[in-house]
Amino acid sequence: MQPTELRELLTVDGLRLLDSLPAFDQKADVVQQVARLRKEGHSPSLVAAVLTQARLRAKGRSKFGDFADRMLFTEAGxxxxxxxxxxxxxxxxxxxxxxxxxxxxxxxxxxxxxxxxxxxxxxxxxxxxxxxxxxxxxxxxxxxxxxxxxxxxxxxxxxxxxxxxxxxxxxxxxxxxxxxxxxxxxxxxxxxxxxxxxxxxxxxxxxxxxxxxxxxxxxxxxxxxxxxxxxxxxxxxxxxxxxxxxxxxxxxxxxxxxxxxxxAGDSDDVEVGDLDEYVYEPDGGVIRARLIGDLARLIGARTISRDIAYLSGPTAVATPFAQCFRVVETFPLDEKRLRQELKKRGIGRVEIKKRGVDIDPAAFRKRLQLSGANEATLILTRVAGHHTALLCERVQPA
Missing domain, CATH: 3.40.50.150 (Vaccinia Virus protein VP39)
Structure with missing residues (x-):
């Protein structure tokens, strides 16, 4: 936004026009909106400014809620x-x-x-x-x-x-x-x-x-x-x-x-343990703060491989600090084998998570040639140092 555009917007008429616009509709015909506002006598710069602000206000609701409806924005701001x-x-x-x-x-x-x-x-x-x-x-x-x-x-x-x-x-x-x-x-x-x-x-x-x-x-x-x-x-x-x-x-x-x-500082790691019935994916904030060890002790879990931020335990524990999955089956991380196993189970939709493996989830999903009405989560990672695929279902512990 240029200073001249902002000065025109920050007038009684400019702000009144902005507030009079209907709720922003991404599918609306912008050309028609511009033509209507220009026909009403508004300058091209003001029309561009108010339509931009209407779009940014709608986008800003995800950060500012109802406050966004009376705020002004720049794209970068x-x-x-x-x-x-x-x-x-x-x-x-x-x-x-x-x-x-x-x-x-x-x-x-x-x-x-x-x-x-x-x-x-x-x-x-x-x-x-x-x-x-x-x-x-x-x-x-x-x-x-x-x-x-x-x-x-x-x-x-x-x-x-x-x-x-x-x-x-x-x-x-x-x-x-x-x-x-x-x-x-x-x-x-x-x-x-x-x-x-x-x-x-x-x-x-x-x-x-x-x-x-x-x-x-x-x-x-x-x-x-x-x-x-x-x-x-x-x-x-x-x-x-x-x-x-x-x-x-x-x-x-x-x-x-x-x-x-x-x-008081980075938490001490817990020992690597065997893969158990449940796998936890710690929240990114916990991982960044290096408090995975404290979380593991809190929920009674162990890491599944050295330097891998997945935890595993025998019970499903409700915690806001991690997502929980039940391990349905484990397979070697072999693309052909996984394609066969998913087809056999009629799994047509998979959420793919990965840590410690060099795989592009979007490309990998495409190569799996999925078909069927069922869905699952596929965790691609290392277990005890070995590349492994975990076929899982999401769990919401009580």
């Missing part, structure tokens, strides 16, 4: 924004730590600042991009205690601030097509600069979940968060924002509500 349930966990940390005025440096479209303001915390939201800062200003307008400033995180005035939150930009600048920056020194602010704020104030830094663990400070609490079994971030917390005695945490958010495993 929405993609990089924190989901509201996750932003709420960030905000809760600041409130529990007794911090009252927070600087959100690199605020983007204002997702985390919105969650902070909703808890009646004062917010100074800073972003270096003019369009993004303007959109954050609009999104935070309902909260008088939230202030948006245009500027670089490194140069932000922290006078009167008692806590800092940063989400370093890890992609190239822009509002739509951007590319990922691999070197932490190229992030905005650079990772070392972000961590350095902790020398002055209690600080939280949001990073991608796959960040090199060697970059994570040993004196901080690192919490990996997954939402509906997708790992979305690792939060690095310093000072009063870090919980005493906790250096590793896996927070799992889903229909079951929040559930968390915590530890």
């Amino acid at each position: 929405l993609e990089q924004a924190t989901r509201l349930p996750v932003a709420s966990t960030h905000a809760g940390r600041f409130r529990r730590a007794g911090l009252r005025r927070i600087a959100d440096l690199g605020c983007g479209i204002g997702g985390d600042a919105l969650a902070l303001a909703a808890l009646d915390l004062g917010v100074v939201a800073v972003d270096r991009d003019e369009v993004t800062a303007a959109i954050a200003t609009y999104n935070l307008a309902p909260w008088p205690a939230a202030e948006v400033r245009l500027g670089a995180a490194e140069e932000a005035d922290l006078d009167g601030v008692d806590g800092v939150f940063l989400d370093p930009a890890r992609r190239t600048e822009g509002h739509s097509s951007t590319r990922r920056l691999q070197d932490p020194a190229d992030w905005s602010p650079a990772l070392d600069t972000a961590f350095a704020f902790a020398e002055r104030l209690p600080t939280g830094v949001k990073l991608g979940p796959g960040v090199d663990r060697e970059l994570l400070p040993s004196d901080a609490e690192c919490q990996w968060i997954s939402v509906d079994r997708s790992v979305v971030e690792v939060g690095v917390w310093f000072g009063a924002l870090a919980r005493p005695g906790i250096r590793r945490a896996a927070l799992v958010l889903g229909a079951h509500g929040p559930a968390e495993l915590t530890a």
Whole structure:
């Protein structure tokens, strides 16, 4: 979005037109919509802007729920924004730590600042991009205690601030097509600069979940968060924002509500054991936090092979930290044999999971030539060091 387009959108007529549009329908005829709006006398740039915002608002509901219906977005800003349930966990940390005025440096479209303001915390939201800062200003307008400033995180005035939150930009600048920056020194602010704020104030830094663990400070609490079994971030917390005695945490958010495993450090592994009746796939947050050993002890399970993140046990235990499967049959990982066995059982749909084997699940599924009305889960992995296929069914323990 260009500044001129945003200025036209941020008028009484522009916002009224946006709010008057029907719910976005991906199948609707866009040409007809454009023609209708142009016939009503609206400029081409405003028509493009409101239709883009209608589409982004519909897309934004997955992150912001009903709040999305009154927010503005850029394509890149929405993609990089924190989901509201996750932003709420960030905000809760600041409130529990007794911090009252927070600087959100690199605020983007204002997702985390919105969650902070909703808890009646004062917010100074800073972003270096003019369009993004303007959109954050609009999104935070309902909260008088939230202030948006245009500027670089490194140069932000922290006078009167008692806590800092940063989400370093890890992609190239822009509002739509951007590319990922691999070197932490190229992030905005650079990772070392972000961590350095902790020398002055209690600080939280949001990073991608796959960040090199060697970059994570040993004196901080690192919490990996997954939402509906997708790992979305690792939060690095310093000072009063870090919980005493906790250096590793896996927070799992889903229909079951929040559930968390915590530890003073990476957990010790459990021994490799025989494949039992049930197999567990740990949540990605548990795997990233390296708390698989603690989970195994919690559910009475063992690993099935060294360095493989599947667990196995004799009973089906209900846990939010793993998915459970009953092992129906085991086979050598032989494509021809599997094709025959699945055909014999009338299995026409398979969910394929894999760890420790070099297989493309989509291509492998196609080569299986599936047919039949039944369905199953196929886990391709190593058991006691041997490549093995586990024919399984999903289990929902009571």
